[in-house]
Amino acid sequence: MRRFHVLFISIVLWIPFSGVAQNNYISHTFDGKQLIVCTDSGEYVLSALQGKAFKLSFANKRVYSNKIYAPVERGVKELRLTESKTELILSSAEVTVHLGKSPVSIRFDYRDEVKLTGLEFAVSGDTTIYQYRMKSDEKIYGTGARALPLNRRGYRFQCYNQANYGYGMGADFLNYSIPLIMSSEKYMLLFDNPARAWFDIGKRDVDRFSFESLGGNATVYFFADDSYDKLVSDYVKFTGMQPMPPVWALGNLQSRFGYKSQMQTENVVDSMLQAGYPMDAIILDIFWFGPQIQDGVMGNLSWDSIHWSEPERMIRKFRDQGVKTILISEPFFTKKSKHYTYLDQHGLFGKNADGTTMTLPNFYFGEAGLLDIFNPEAGDWLWQQYDALKQQGVEGWWCDLGEPEIHPDSMIHVNGKASEVHGIYGHNWTKVFYDHYRKEYPDERLFVLGRAGYAGSQRFGLIPWSGDVGRTWSGLRAQIPVMLGMGLSGLAYMHSDAGGFASGTKNPELYTRWLQYAVFTPVFRPHSDSHAEPEPIYYADSIQDIVRHYIKLRYAMLPYNYTLAWQNHRSGEPMAKPLFMVCDDPELSANDSIYFWGDNLLVAPVMRSGTGAQKVVLPEGTWYDFHSGELIEGGRTIDVPVTLSDIPVFVKAGSFIPMISPVQSTDDYKTDTLIVHFFPDPERKASNFIMYADDGHTFGAYEKNQYELIDFTYKNGVFTVKNSGYNYPGRPQKRLLKFVVHQPDFEKVKINRTWIKPEIKEKTTSFIVNLPANRTNEMQTR
Incomplete structure (x- = not known):
């Protein structure tokens, strides 16, 4: 029924481009920073914000545009305004906006290049619409997580976070929508509106783009730049940079639905380690707080003492083994849970129009209330529960069902109806963690998994995953466009339940291929339902040998991968591109x-x-x-x-790939010994790579000058290793470097005035040097 209902609404909402009621210019005011244009339908406001965003909003008696959800607030720039009979021309240093008067239609230019023309705003019933004409060969990317081709042109779909159980390639709605597009013309549009909405990207009309929402905040931001990298960076800086995760987030995070007892979990961890698998975390699904799924006690947020008799001892044991403990929680509280009455009596649930708690009788896990995460009192109460678990040693958090999975449009929150604020529920849930960590654990990095959020959720440290994907080849194929689409939308850590989560039988070939792929994604996290074990120890030795090799490769690549995390933190560029x-x-x-x-x-x-x-x-x-x-x-x-x-x-010729010998846990990760692979470019004499290092767990280490950069350069037969940066706990004073050059190109290496003979093999030349880690060192080859 839901799918038929959505289709019906989308048909009703579609309005032909030529049939939109037009806004005609009446007057304008300009104060040097903000242009306000009055029309016969409402008021346009344009301004250029610090950074590279141009802001456009529309408001009248029925439409508002005064909310700020995605951006990090910032000041405005000085602008220039000129006027003719037919248009107003508003200019910043790089962007020029042409506003036609009759009817009002907006064009954006970047450095004298036309980027977007004919942008119009309209209202039809309870639907607000931004629309314009795309160029005939223009491609549109972004929009968050979609199991669709990266180029979204030719599709119409909802912009609304919703679960899609067992999906595969072709699913146009998933748990994490973002009201953002990026064009092949190198511009972006961010619609800062978390209400239920639809994208139509040339589906009904091949050249027409529209963003149609059921009310909500009618503000859009325009970005343009010279390259895709710069464009994504501009947007991410505007909505907030992703903090560096703890280094252990890049390790093997083992999960399943679900470990049902302390004994089972300890047996799995011990067996994994004994079998030689590196491992950094164990993730506990819903059974940690109760043995039942339906009509259970979701919302207890405390251990089921029958099946988990000594959780603190278990957590300490895992920590001594280099394994961190991550717990799941949900924003729903069933009537059987111990906190329901308190939350109901204190008005901390989403409400009916009469102010009473709205109960959800058809919720899969039992009749429940939904925490009003927008209520500061609810957020503070929730943090108290989490902090008690943190005191027991829990080191990571898993926020599930945060779309929210069931969220009636008529539910009332402290900041509006569910239909208008649905898109920022997961965003605000992550913010609860982030704000309290910054206040109470200011030096500690946050790890929080979430399958739903909003534009800008990366600034709270969210690690998103792609939901309950089907355990099928189609489910696997869906993961690349999902990951890449989210990276272009600012969420660089999108990853999947490696091996596949739902449906399908145990398939060793599919499992192997999925884990091989997952090694080269931001987060490596095997996870599945009860029909196929996600742990490699339950597969044949031949499969285990392959998977073990790849997991060890993941750990060997920590210097390279951690540098990608730093690059994302510094500039916003995706890790996977x-x-x-x-x-x-x-x-x-x-x-x-x-x-x-x-x-x-x-x-x-x-x-x-x-x-x-x-x-x-x-x-x-x-x-x-x-x-x-x-x-x-x-x-x-x-x-x-x-x-x-x-x-x-x-490997692209000219690349340095710094690696290490595999470790059992990132607890053992050090940079005092590196294996530096170099792949010469026959056509290019100079190459370099800057590697990042810090202590792996201090929040804001880069901003606090507690890091170092190691610049590897090759030019005209000379390798240079240049160290710069600052001290941090664990920074080595010397480094042992093994260079592996992937060509047998030279016979001698000069180090500190002494020529040594390298080890020459069929395809590589290797040599080892022990160098001070606080200066520039050169190695000459011949």
């Missing part, structure tokens, strides 16, 4: 089955059963096979033979 973002090649815009992991690695996961050869599009340039070291010319599509042991991964 679509081909067109790195190569800026329009021909690659349709490819969403291959992606860059950072700027140096190209990953082509195997996503179909029985694949014996994989077609891989290699961009222009020279590439190395990551596994074999084979040198390959790009600018073409190649067939790569594959076995179950590996997926195709390629």
Whole structure:
């Protein structure tokens, strides 16, 4: 019924482009920073904000635009205004806005290049609409998590966070929508409106874009820049930078639905470690607070003492093993839970129109109330429950069902109806964690998983995942566009339940391919329902050997991956990038089955059963096979033979890839010994890579000058290692570096006036140096 209901609404809301009631200019005022234009339908307000955003809002007696949800608030810039009979022209240093008078229609130019024309605002009944004409060859990306091609043009779908159980490729709605688009014309539009809404990107009319919402905040922000990297960076800086996660977030985070007792959980952790799998966390699903699923005690937020008799001892044991404990919680409180009465009596649930608690009788887990997360008193109360668990040693948090999964439009929150604020529920839930950590644990990094949020949730440290994906090949194929789409929307840590969560039977081939892919994603977290074990120890030895190798590779790549986390924190650039973002090649815009992991690695996961050869599009340039070291010319599509042991991964020529010997836990991660792989570019003499290091757990280490940068450079036969930065706990005074050059190019290396003979193999040349970690060091080769 829900799907038929949504389809009906979307048909009613569609309004032909030519049929929109037009706004005609009456008058305007301008104070040097803000232009207010009065029309016969309402009032437009335009301003340029500090940074690179241009703000446009519309308001009248029925429409408001005074809310700020996604942006980090900032001041406005000085502007210039000129006027003619037909238009007002508003200019900042780089952006010019042309506002036509009759009817009112808006054009955005960036550095004299027309980016967007004919932007109009209209109201039809309870629906508000922003719309304009796209260029004929324009591609539209973003919009959050969608199991659709990266180019969303030709689709119509809801912008509304909602669960999609067992989905696969083709699902146009998932748990995390973002009211943001990025154009191939290198501009972005952010509609700062969390209300129920729809995107129509050339579905009804091939050249028409529209954002249609059921009321809500009628404000849109425009960004433009010279490259995709800069554009994403502008947007992320505007909505808030992602804090550095704890380094253990990049390790193996083992999960399932769900571990039912302390004994079972301890057995799994011990067995994983004994089998030689690196591991950094164990994640406990709903059974930690009760044995029942339906009609249970969701909302207790305390241990089921029958099945978890000594949780603090268990947590300490895991911590001594390098394994952190993460607990799930939900915003729903069933009537059988011990907190329901208190929350009901204190008015901390979402309400009916008469002020009474709205109960949800059809909630899967039992009749329940939904916490009004927007109520500061509710947030403070919730934090008290979390803090008590933190005192027991819990180190990470898992926020589930935070769309919220059931959220009637008529529910009343302290800040409005559910239909208007639905999109920021998960956003505010994450903010509760972030604000209290900053107040009570200011030096500690937050780890919080959430499957729903809003534009800008990254600034609260949210680690999103892609929901209850089907355990199918289609579910696996959906993950690349979901991950890349979210990265372009500012959420760089999107990842999946590795192995697949729902439906489908246990499939060793699918499991292996999914975990191989997950090694090259922001978070590695195997998870599944009860029909297929997510832990590798329950698979055949042949599968275990492959998976163990890849998990160890994940740990070996910690220096590279942690640097990607820093790059994201510093500039907002995604960790995983679509081909067109790195190569800026329009021909690659349709490819969403291959992606860059950072700027140096190209990953082509195997996503179909029985694949014996994989077609891989290699961009222009020279590439190395990551596994074999084979040198390959790009600018073409190649067939790569594959076995179950590996997926195709390629290294861009000229790359440094710093690595370590695998460790059992990130507790053991140190940078005093590095294995630095270098892949020379035959066409380029100079190469460099800047690696980031800090203590891995201090919040704001980069801003507090508690970090170092290690700049690896190769030019004209000379390797240079330049250290800069500051002291931090654990910073090594010396570093042992093993350089592995992926060509047997030279016979001698000069170190401190002494020539040494490197180790020369068929495809590599290696040499080891022990260097002070506080100065520039050079190694000459010949």
